[in-house]
Amino acid sequence: MKRRVSIRFFAGLGLLLLLLAGLNLAFPLPHPPQYSPIVTAADGSVLHAFLNPTQKWRMKTELREITPALRTAIVAKEDRWFYYHLGVNPLAIVKAAGRNVFGQGRTTGASTITMQVARLLEPKERTLGNKLLEMLRAVQLEAHYSKDEILQLYLNLVPYGGNVEGVKSAALLYFQQPPDYLSLAQTVTLAIIPNRPRGLVLGKNNAAVLQERNRWLRRFGEQGLFTKQDIEDALLEPLDVQRHAAPTLAPHLARRLVRQLPHEAIVASTLNRSKQAKAEDLTRNYVRRLHELGISNAAVLVINNRTRAVEAYVGSADFQDAFNQGQVDGIQAVRSPGSTLKPFLYALAMDRGLLTPKLVLPDVPTNFGGYQPENFDKHCNGEVTLERALAHSLNIPAVRVLSEMGVPTFTDKLREADFQSVTQNRTQLGLSSILGGCGASLEELTNLYVTLANSGKYAPLRWTRSSPSTRPSAKNLAPKGTALVSDASAFLVTDILSQLTRPDLPINYQSSMRLPKVAWKTGTSYGRRDAWSIGYNREYTIGVWVGNFSGQGAPALTGADVATPLLFDLFNTIAYNSPNDWFQPPASLDFRLVCAETGLLPGEHCPNQIIDYFLPGTSSTQRCQHQKEVLVSADGQYAYCRACAPATGFRRELYPNMLPEVLAYKETQGIPYHRLPPHNPGCQLVRGGTERAPSITSPLANTEYVLNRHEKQQLLLSCAADNEVRQVYWYVNDRFLRAASASERVFFQPPPGPLKISCADDHGRNTDIQVTVTEM
Missing domain, CATH: 3.40.710.10 (DD-peptidase/beta-lactamase superfamily)
Structure with missing residues (x-):
């Protein structure tokens, strides 16, 4: 006997599953609603909201935002047996049919919350045939979604007049709060409007809304759904409400995130609402003061x-x-x-x-x-x-x-x-x-x-x-x-x-x-x-x-x-309340003494030393050579190299060992420094090569110069030479132009075409560059 019952049970269950599968094939589930994309701050508050593709405000209400008060009010008002039926309430259908046929009582369609969801997902003309389809769809929805998910869909689709749909949209646009922050009076207000969205318009028919709200509050109190004190407090709460604009903080980031996440109804950003508002206000007010300076953003x-x-x-x-x-x-x-x-x-x-x-x-x-x-x-x-x-x-x-x-x-x-x-x-x-x-x-x-x-x-x-x-x-x-x-x-x-x-x-x-x-x-x-x-x-x-x-x-x-x-x-x-602690030197840093003149490790002639940070094992260990020892004649008029120094009659003296460009700068600016005397004119050793050769600072190498032939424009020749250089020699296309002091600026009128410009110093060191001159 038990075996027969089990067989019949599983056969019935299988038949039911086949019927549901056939229903899904014949009537595929409707597409989920198109929500208004919203961007929230780190605390969950809405920073920015956009209209959905159908130009409606339909912001997604999350399950956590459906408070017990909202759930109780909606279920008590719309469908007391919501948690007990499978999408269709047979008893309500029988009662509704009796009323409609015999004209006794208020005419009703016996719609459950699930049936209302089916109608809101696929709006159709109200006919008997469409009502039957609505019932089938309700059963289908019950098979695919939990009761909480169906209630969530309902609260996201209910109309509030105009282009406002869903509890969250109404809460933000009228009360400027999310649903889970509303008072009991505000919650009941939103629960009663969906049945009469055109007659009970918030901000327009507030007196009628207040009267209807209080009627339902008293009714909920009589049913014992809320405590007596909560009902009394809610009845005393005034209803002074109007429609507000949707939140528009952080518009640039909001658009950026919505474009990057086009399928997300709610984009949870990391923005801090308070800091964002303060930053926007500071920036806007600051730029206003800059407008007269020609600065606009x-x-x-x-x-x-x-x-x-x-x-x-x-x-x-x-x-x-x-x-x-x-x-x-x-x-x-x-x-x-x-x-x-x-x-x-x-x-x-x-x-x-x-x-x-x-x-x-x-x-x-x-x-x-x-x-x-x-x-x-x-x-x-x-x-x-x-x-x-x-x-x-x-x-x-x-x-x-x-x-x-x-x-x-x-x-x-x-x-x-x-x-x-x-x-x-x-x-x-x-x-x-x-x-x-x-x-x-x-x-x-x-x-x-x-x-x-x-x-x-x-x-x-x-x-x-x-x-x-x-x-x-x-x-x-x-x-x-x-x-x-x-x-x-x-x-x-x-x-x-x-x-x-x-x-x-x-x-x-x-x-x-x-x-x-x-x-x-x-x-x-x-x-x-x-x-x-x-x-x-x-x-x-x-x-x-x-x-x-x-x-x-x-x-x-x-x-x-x-x-x-x-x-x-x-x-x-x-950031006024940021901690006062500051960055501390890491263990990978250390101190050392360096020459105050160069910042390098002290050399033989570095009496002035200071402390500096360095990276052990990484920082350069080069020794300072900012001064060099030079052999000079007893009267200080000439300098000797090791090859031409006499056996006696000379002395050792320290001179600054600076880069040629630094020396050239000091010369042109008239900055005094301890200058090296000219080299011994009797020295027969010519030191050629390019090491420490003069650096041509003008004209620029590999550059085209366009000159006006009628104005007889000229080119400037200048160089940076070593400390010991007294004279340089300029050549153009390997033809001698003139001699000049190392710091002298030389002007000449060049021929058109490619030019080779050479500069040689009095130590035999030479530098060449190429330029092009075009006449107009």
């Missing part, structure tokens, strides 16, 4: 150093400002980075043993194979330490370091840091890349400074809470990532960038109590088209760009004058 990026999460994203000063192209995203726009890459260059050079903070670098006019950079202020300093070169953002020392290290070494590291424009231009970058000759975005630059703040370790930025770069851990720290520079060089750069004795400190900030404790670097692109200021402390890195999206420059547009004040305001406003 700015962009700001705030990154949490520990998690690599983007906490504020301001793509422009005003997204709605069409006249100034406010919809352009300044975070992603590729622009000239100016001097903002210098800290990274110096960190790389220190890791290769080329530099230490006290190392002295030449800052004089220099020809780097045809490229002659200038400092921002058009002045040179002769010789400067690395820390001064970085703090004062000098261009010539930076180009010299890049030339010595090699452009490929530098650009390969930028590619590791995901600099897209550098990656795409593998063969077109030269020495000018350190002065803004390569394109970069604020996003790329800011993350590079996050790398410095994180001991030289690079990792991608986190834009959403589900970013692949997120790694769960107890401290919620970002992955260690790739070490682009060492922790030692990152600290040394940070130490220099946090100094306050520098020219790019904004006016009046020297004595300001509002000066934040940050390390920062400014940058200004050629033509004053882009102003940058990027700073960091232990907690945050903030990047600021100021300029015009049209690319038009402005006289006042410099990083120090217009970008850094906004940077400091941002730190003082959104």
Whole structure:
């Protein structure tokens, strides 16, 4: 007997499954509803919402947002037996049929919540045939979804008048709160409107809505669904509501994330709502004050150093400002980075043993194979330490370091840091890349400074809470990532960038109590088209760009004058409670004594010594030779080489051992120095070759010069020669032109065509270059 029952049971179950399978084949499940894409902040609040493809506000209500009060009110009002039937309530159908046939009571369709979901998913004309299809669809939905999922679908589809659908859309647009933050009175208000969305319009029929809300509250109280006190409090709550605009914070990032994740109804960003709002307000108000200077826009990026999460994203000063192209995203726009890459260059050079903070670098006019950079202020300093070169953002020392290290070494590291424009231009970058000759975005630059703040370790930025770069851990720290520079060089750069004795400190900030404790670097692109200021402390890195999206420059547009004040305001406003702890020297750093004149290890003639950081096993161990011992005649008129020195009658004396270009600079600027006397004229030994040969600084090698024949324009000949050189000899196309002193500027009128220009010194050393002259 039991066996027969079991067989019948399983046969019935199989038949039911076959019927469901046939139903699915005959009537495939409808497509899920098209939601309004929304972008949420890190706390789950909605930052930005978009209309769905059918131009409706239908924001997805998540299961966690369906509160017990909302669930109770909806089920009690719409379908008391929701959790007990299989999509169709037979008793309700019988009662509804009796009422409709005999005209007793209110006419009803006996629709369950599941049947309403079926109708909302596939709206049809209300006929008996469509009602039967609706019932079949309800049974099908019950077979595929749980009760909670069906209730969720219902709450996402119910109408609230106009183009507003779903509880979450109504809660945000009318009460400016998500569903799980609503009071009982507000919850019941949203529960009663779907049956009369045209008669009970919030903001228009508030009196009628209030009356209906209170009627249902009393009814729920009589049914014992809520406590007496909760009902009394809800009845006393006023209903003063109107429709509000959808949230529109972070419009640039919202559009970016929605484009990247087109199938996500809810994109959970890492933005901090408070910081985002403050950053937008600060940027908008700051740019308004710059309009009279011909500056119309700015962009700001705030990154949490520990998690690599983007906490504020301001793509422009005003997204709605069409006249100034406010919809352009300044975070992603590729622009000239100016001097903002210098800290990274110096960190790389220190890791290769080329530099230490006290190392002295030449800052004089220099020809780097045809490229002659200038400092921002058009002045040179002769010789400067690395820390001064970085703090004062000098261009010539930076180009010299890049030339010595090699452009490929530098650009390969930028590619590791995901600099897209550098990656795409593998063969077109030269020495000018350190002065803004390569394109970069604020996003790329800011993350590079996050790398410095994180001991030289690079990792991608986190834009959403589900970013692949997120790694769960107890401290919620970002992955260690790739070490682009060492922790030692990152600290040394940070130490220099946090100094306050520098020219790019904004006016009046020297004595300001509002000066934040940050390390920062400014940058200004050629033509004053882009102003940058990027700073960091232990907690945050903030990047600021100021300029015009049209690319038009402005006289006042410099990083120090217009970008850094906004940077400091941002730190003082959104990072005011950052811990006061500062970066500490890593164990991989050590101290040593160096010569104060050069920053190298003290040599034989280095009486003045200072302390400097260095990287053990990496930093150069070259000894200082800033002075050299020279044999001179007793009267000091001539110098001797070892070959021509007499047996007696000479003395030993120390003379500065400087680079030829530094000597040439001192000569042209009239800077006094201990000059080497001319070589013994009786010496018969001629020292040829190109070692320490004169360096031709003008004209530039491999350059075409276009001259006006009617104006009889001339070319300038100049060189940088060694300390002991007194006279040089100029040749054009191997024909002698004239002799001149080593520092003299010679002008001549060249013939058209290719020219070979040669310069020989009085020690027999020679340099040749090629140029082309064209007449017009």
